Amino acid sequence: MAPLARIRGERDRMSAIERRIADFVLDNAHLLRDYSSQQLANALGISQSSVVKFSQKLGFKGYPDLKYSIGESLARRESVITRDPAQANRGDDAPGLLLAESLWQAKAEAVHTTSVxxxxxxxxxxxxxxxxxxxxxxxxxxxxxxxxxxxxxxxxxxxxxxxxxxxxxxxxxxxxxxxxxxxxxxxxxxxxxxxxxxxxxxxxxxxxxxxxxxxxxxxxxxxxxxxxxxxxxxxxxxxxxxxxxxxxxxxxxxxxxxxxxxxxxxxxxxxxxxxxxx
CATH class of the missing domain: 3.40.50.10490 (Glucose-6-phosphate isomerase like protein; domain 1)
Known part of the structure; x- marks a missing residue:
């Protein structure tokens, strides 16, 4: 399961401090690469160990592993399909093909996460x-x-x-x-x-x-x-x-x-x- 989906899935069973971390991560996922565990802890007014334990509870080795996984997941979502020569020659059809591929991938991820x-x-x-x-x-x-x-x-x-x-x-x-x-x-x-x-x-x-x-x-x-x-x-x-x-x-x-x-x-x-x- 994608890391952000896993956090959403576990949120209801988290402690108050864990929910604060979860909400911050979900709301600022794109900015997370600029935060160290200590900076994240300072932003929330909690201990660094709480951030580490939060990451480990989700199945990651630590905060860097969680941050990397989220960044990788976001990159996959935002990436566009690689254009092969056949697609490049489609001209005006290319934007439509990219949109269709993006929609298909997003739907597949939503259905998969829902199933899990x-x-x-x-x-x-x-x-x-x-x-x-x-x-x-x-x-x-x-x-x-x-x-x-x-x-x-x-x-x-x-x-x-x-x-x-x-x-x-x-x-x-x-x-x-x-x-x-x-x-x-x-x-x-x-x-x-x-x-x-x-x-x-x-x-x-x-x-x-x-x-x-x-x-x-x-x-x-x-x-x-x-x-x-x-x-x-x-x-x-x-x-x-x-x-x-x-x-x-x-x-x-x-x-x-x-x-x-x-x-x-x-x-x-x-x-x-x-x-x-x-």
Whole structure:
């Protein structure tokens, strides 16, 4: 896993001092090459040994090893593909090719990091909960609503009773028919929507199981989930970060869907419905 992704992945389990170091490194990754361990410690008002222990806890020999790994990772991200003669002769097509390659690499890294952050057992548990549920409720707002709608449609195609809810004011009412064993799949990027947290809390009181999909941050929605799936997608360019989040999120949902399709009854229902999946 890339060092910055590893730091994000471990941040929630760090001590207060370690989180201060982690936040500084994440916010100033491009400037880290100019900081010695002592300078970093001085900037944060902590001991140099805290910086060294932080690096070693992440699996590095020491701070220089961590700094080198971060610099190397950033260089790979920022590098462009080497132009061979064929590409050089493409003229006006070259910028488009570079942009396409950059997007592909960034998406691949986001999907890979997201996969590492989610234990396989958790993804299997989500698929199993949906398989056993009487009803599956899928909710989300904005862009997340599009993904929650898509997974609801796919679940219906394999014979699951799937209900997509999109109006925040009616979400709690929409799930009022939920019973023990039913599943609420909540997609919320930052996990802070009050309406979704309220609905998740009521759903669990009725004996249902809540599955949240959010960014890998400490957030309110994760606290209400029985199973929390996490998305990692970071880029300084907002337009790129949006695309990376959507790609990694879709990967998680697709993986759950594929696990469900390993059930012969589900696969047979999908073939009978004969609808294209996009």
């Amino acid at each position: 952050l989610n234990p396989h057992a958790d993804v299997v548990a989500v698929a199993e909960a949906i398989r056993q549920a009487g009803k599956v409720f899928s909710i989300g707002i904005g862009y997340d609503g599009l993904h929650s709608r898509t997974i609801a449609i796919k679940l219906a195609l394999i014979g699951r009773t799937a209900i997509h809810l999109f109006d925040p004011a009616l979400m709690a009412v929409g799930t009022s028919s939920a019973g023990p064993g039913d599943v609420l799949l909540v997609v919320c990027e930052h996990g802070q929507e009050p309406a979704l947290c309220h609905t998740a809390r009521l759903f669990r009181k009725r004996g249902g199981k809540v599955v949240s999909i959010t960014r890998h941050t400490a957030n309110a929605l994760r606290a209400h989930a029985d199973i929390a799936l996490l998305v990692s997608a970071h880029d300084p360019r907002p337009q790129m970060e949006l695309l990376l989040y959507q790609a990694a999120l879709q990967h998680l949902l697709d993986l759950v869907f594929l696990m469900l399709c390993e059930d012969e009854a589900h696969l047979r229902m999908l073939e009978e419905n004969g609808a294209p999946i996009e």
